[in-house]
Amino acid sequence: MFHLILFQPEIPPNTGNVIRMSANAGARLHLIKPIAFDLDEKSVRRAGMDYAELAHVQQWDSLGRCLTTIGAPRWFAISTRGTTRYDEPRFAPGDAFVFGPETRGLPQEILDLCDEDRRLRIPMRPGNRSLNLSNAVAVVTYEAWRQQDFR
Template sequence: MFDVILYQPEIPPNTGNIIRLCANTGATLHLIKPLGFLLNDKQLLRAGLDYHEFANVVLHKGWQECIHSLPGRRIFAVSTKGSQRYDQVSYASQDAFLFGAESRGLPIEIMESFSDNQRIHIPMLPERRSLNLANAVSIVVYEAWRQRGFS
């Protein structure tokens, strides 16, 4: 299945909802420190309901540690600044999707480390900032999973 990577997530309910999404799709969730909350935060636990036991969550000290844990994997940076629409990519099993922090997105140096065809975006109306993180993760994961026949 796929891997979802959250770079320094800040809002506990978003991460809780993404834990629930990963539990229901079989995706592995990677969280890159520092986190804007504790892993036992009440809001995180409430949003994830009782799905925490069904989700595979991996905690990383930093970006480099995370990418070293995914050798040979194709990683897509998801950002409003992405070059390619998310639905125009042909996804493969084992692909990974990197999302930035809610308030600031991905750092420019990380974005620039990806080729244009690995920088993807979700279309939105002009002059809008971004979608909710949990919603964006859901859109991308379900499109990739749909392409794989939901298997």
């Protein structure tokens, strides 16, 4: 249905939670290297272990190769610097959502590759730190899936 792309993830439990959530939502998960931990790490296994067989997880050497290979018709960059609220676009099956590393977000050069209207943000109160990565992935994924009437 949808492609979830974690660009250079850094925190194992977040990735474990996203594995679990992607299995529940029927999304494919793509991890862009370098990954700051081993996927066999205990905290990843603990968060996603019941779902590892149900989730489709693939690792890639680069974002460009991932996007080209999966052939996503559209991709969206999720960032606090996004210009479009995450619930404004009409999503379609096959869309891809790219999320940055927990401590620094997506680099500007990745944002620059994305059409401005596809740079999405999740509203937050002013002055607050951004949402936890796994929460942000869930917010966007469930909005996209809701738009498909959870089919």
